[in-house]
Amino acid sequence: MKRNETPTTTLCPVARSEAVVGDRWTVLILRELFMRSHRFEQIQAQTGGTPQMIAARLKTLEGEGLVERRRYSNRPPRYEYHLTEKGEAFHPVLLALRAWGEAWMKSPEEGRAVEYTHLACGKPAGLGPLCESCGEPLKRKELMAELSPAYESERDGRWEAFKANR
Amino acid sequence: MKRNETPTTTLCPVARSEAVVGDRWTVLILRELFMRSHRFEQIQAQTGGTPQMIAARLKTLEGEGLVERRRYSNRPPRYEYHLTEKGEAFHPVLLALRAWGEAWMKSPEEGRAVEYTHLACGKPAGLGPLCESCGEPLKRKELMAELSPAYESERDGRWEAFKANR
DNA sequence: TATATTGGCTATGAAAATCATAGCTACAAG
DNA sequence: CTTGTAGCTATGATTTTCATAGCCAATATA
Numbered sequence A, B: 001m002k003r004n005e006t007p008t009t010t011l012c013p014v015a016r017s018e019a020v021v022g023d024r025w026t027v028l029i030l031r032e033l034f035m036r037s038h039r040f041e042q043i044q045a046q047t048g049g050t051p052q053m054i055a056a057r058l059k060t061l062e063g064e065g066l067v068e069r070r071r072y073s074n075r076p077p078r079y080e081y082h083l084t085e086k087g088e089a090f091h092p093v094l095l096a097l098r099a100w101g102e103a104w105m106k107s108p109e110e111g112r113a114v115e116y117t118h119l120a121c122g123k124p125a126g127l128g129p130l131c132e133s134c135g136e137p138l139k140r141k142e143l144m145a146e147l148s149p150a151y152e153s154e155r156d157g158r159w160e161a162f163k164a165n166r
Numbered sequence C: 001t002a003t004a005t006t007g008g009c010t011a012t013g014a015a016a017a018t019c020a021t022a023g024c025t026a027c028a029a030g
Numbered sequence D: 001c002t003t004g005t006a007g008c009t010a011t012g013a014t015t016t017t018c019a020t021a022g023c024c025a026a027t028a029t030a
Helices: A013-021 A024-034 A040-047 A051-063 A091-104 A149-164 B013-021 B024-034 B040-047 B051-063 B091-104 B149-164
Strands: A067-073 A078-083 A114-118 A143-147 B067-073 B078-083 B114-118 B143-147
Touching (some): A013 A024, A013 B024, A013 B091, A024 A040, A024 A051, A024 A078, A024 A091, A040 A051, A040 A078, A051 A067, A143 A149, B013 B024, B024 B040, B024 B051, B024 B091, B040 B051, B051 B067, B143 B149
Antiparallel strands (some): A114 A143, B067 B078, B114 B143
């Protein structure tokens, strides 16, 4: 079974999803889009992917309707990548993945990479799916992210390193 | 960046998670374990993977502590695979992936592959994360799955086909 | 005028992962 | 004493991914 002849025949929704998002690069790209990195090079720098990987995955994501490519400059032609409604709808999956990663893939002394404030109540949101402060379900639009200083500098460092040797 | 030298250095919990579960086979294997397929050949048949893929992924999952290998027969030695607590904790991710797949990867005339009954209230659970009948958060232990006839026969068919040509 | 620089990629050959197919081991059942 | 079952491993071909390099069109800088 090759990547592109994945069973569209199965009724299983998990398998259907995995046919599109079942690879590391794709998920990391979606993470970046949710973090508002819309430019090709930002995405490349933060995921660590090769340009071909990023280009190919973005093309697939566009073809599958999760991402749209917007021209933001005509001459020279320049593009940005944005989540569509279908792409935005993927947010709960990333939130669950984040929660699992924070809970099970870290030693306790490492803090959280990102803390969310739940704009609906103004207090910390926790790991979800319900707000740990007010108990309401977390929606993407009601979340404000704050990166930890360590994670912030990790990301800054990757961007600097990327710019340095291109 | 090779698969096994994925940045354990990053603070991002999504990237950490993806280093373990960031591939199609792994997720499908986890799906099978959640569906109570504990035997190697069942998993192989239902995922459609080659035996090496399944063996390799199960080994990784065991090494990462999501899965444990239990001997259920001494002579001849036979094994079953079961989720650990860490593996069980992955359930919300699969639930979210299922919800997204049902909502965005299917035409409306195809029904749901699985319907859950929320044992806490005895009514349909819907796609989550909250029970559509009673509003409580869905927990794995309070869910009873019922496969649609079509999905059931899809799975039966795969098992029969697998047994037929081995 | 020359020469970087920027952004979004594409091209190329080498390396690694995955695939299809086959087979092995160890025992049990008929 | 052959057939079947379960859980894999071995082999060589195919496909994907990687590292490295470079292109193109325009704008900014010298």
